[in-house]
Amino acid sequence: MKHQHGRESAGMIFITRFMNSFLHQASFATGYWYYDRHRSVRLVILVGLAIDQIAQSGLSSLSVIYYSAQLFSCRSNILWISDDFENECAYYISKDSKLSLENSVLALIQSVLQTLNLNEEQCTLMGFSKGGSAALYYGLKFNFKNIIASCPQLHIGSYVSRHWPNVANNMMGNNYDQGDINILDNLIPDLLKKQRNKDQHIYLITSLDDEQYSTEIAPYINDFNEHQNFNFVITKSHLAWQHNKVTRYNLPIILSIVYANGEGVSPVIGKITNGYQSNKINEKVIASQRQKEVLVSELSSISYSDGKIYPKGVSFIRGFTCERYDQIKQTLILFGEDFTYEFPLGKFIQKENNYRYYESEFCDYSAASFTSLGNKGIDITSIAQGSYTLKIKTTAGNVTKSNPLMLKRHYEEYHLIDSSELYFHSSSSGTQIIKRPILDNINNIIFSVESKWVKDSIFHLEGIFAVKNVTLDGWGG
Structure with missing residues (x-):
């Protein structure tokens, strides 16, 4: 049987050994990870994680490892359930307009609870995006004590029909109609209105900057507020600027709730706003950063093809805003002992820079990502033979700084350029390009x-190889 980190053929669920967990199989319709804490008296169930992107297939194997590692210090047992029903998502709820999937999912949860001698009072359901929808659905319908839902969709039918046509077909069948959409749309709103478990704790995490907020969350705030232990986290931050950035920003809050749940505590936090409380930035911090004139530079990749190099990376001077292209200028330098070459670089917008390089105060580095002009590559066929160190010169405001460019990983490649060899090498000491003759310099x-x-594994060369004053007038000459 092929092991694929929680993905298995339809009708079979696979539990894979992870850290100290045990391995066995059961007959359910999806895949899952189970991490056994042995003596723990709590269970955390994760459904449908999608952190860095809206992933239709749920959580990738790498994300499973990363987010399970985030929960490593949690004392609860951890069960992660994959939303994979016949190789497509179903929100753990519906297949071909039949809601029978919940029987399999619920049977799995109850089986694990029974094995641990636990009940719904000792269980937390947690999910993000579509997983948040599933956490709300199962938590409300089956009275699980703690529900953590980040950026869920409440109008499931409308959402998948607009954005995920394959998922819509999987959930409602190929010939679904508005009636099928309405059934899915009403599942969670109806539960919100009907269920009133005073001992149930709901933690809803969202942001006004989530593009789904106005349609998926806002219409039901009053219904959420009717629940006695409803907790509402609204994020206002430049670092959580869209749907798939909100959960990542709130991992500290999410983990603190999970840890508390693991100790049998359901914290009441009410309605809170985290992140930036206003648009006012602490200019003293920014001014201090500008004074230091620190150039942050990183080469994320470099490749070669047909006489051109294709570098990509990030470079900015900390404290100097570069939200727009005209606020920063970057130049690639090939620095050699005998010759130095400079090439202007192009840029592309990447808001992720603001999260990745955040330090003390927000400064917009969206335009700090560089590439070749128009992504057309940088022609280096005319550079002289020799050894060159890659540097970057960056200008922002009235400040110009330069730095060596380094890859975080070791990199080594050989290429042929005209009649010379091109050698790329990158290490902790820097990145070098060496252009040298294939043969020693013999006159x-x-x-x-x-x-x-x-072509494939065949490498073909045509050219001239001769020794002066030696006659070569035949094939065997």
Whole structure:
């Protein structure tokens, strides 16, 4: 049987060994991870994680490892359930307009609870995006004590029909109509209105900057408020600027709730706003950063093709805003002992820079990502033979700084450029490009490559190789 981190053929669920957990199989319709804490008296169930992107197939294997590692210090047992029903998402709820999937999912949860001698009072359901929808649905319908839902969709039918047509077909069948959409749309809102478990704690995490907030959350705030232990976290931050950035920003709050639940505590936090409380930025912090004139630079990748290099990375001077292209200028430098070459760089907008390089105070570095102009590559066929160190020169405001460019990983490649060898090397000491002759510099040797091609595992060269004053007038000459 092929092991694929929680993905298995339809009708079979697979529990894979993870850290100290045990391995066994059961007959349910999806896949899951189970992490056994042995003596713990709590269970945390994660459904449908989608943190860095809206992933239709749920959580990737790498994300499973990362987010399970985030929960490593949690004392609760951890059960992660994959939303994979016949190789497509179903929000754990509906397949071909039949809500029978919940029987399998609920049977799995109850089986694990029974194995641990636990009940719904000792269980937390947690999910993000579509997983948040599932956490609300199962938590409200089956009275689980703690529900953590980040950026859920409440109008499930409308959402998948607009944005995920394959998921819509999987959930409602290929010939679904508005009536099928309405059934899914009403599932969670109806439960919100009907269920009033005073011992149930709901933690809803969202942001006004979530593009789904106005349609999926706002219409039901009053219904949520009717629940006695409803807790509402609204994020206002430049670092949580869209749907798939909100959960990541709130991991500290989410983990603190999970840890508390693991100790049998359901914290009451009420309605809170976290992140930036206003648009006012602490200019003293920014001014201090500008004074230091620290150039932050990183080469994320470099490749070569047909005489051109294709560098990508980030470079900015801390404290100097570069929200727009015209606020920053970057130049790639090939610095050699005998020759130095400079090439202007292009830019592209990447808001992720603001989260990744945040330090003490927000400064917008969206335009700090560089690439070749128009992504067309930088022609280096005319550079002289020699060894060159890659540097970047960056200008922001009235400040210009330069730094060596380094890859975080070791990198080494050989290429042919004209009749020379091109050697790329990157380490903790920097990135080098070395252009050198294929043959030693012997005066009586004539060598040049006129054409070349590569196909599969075959490498073909055509050119001239001759020794001066030696007659070559035949094939065996």
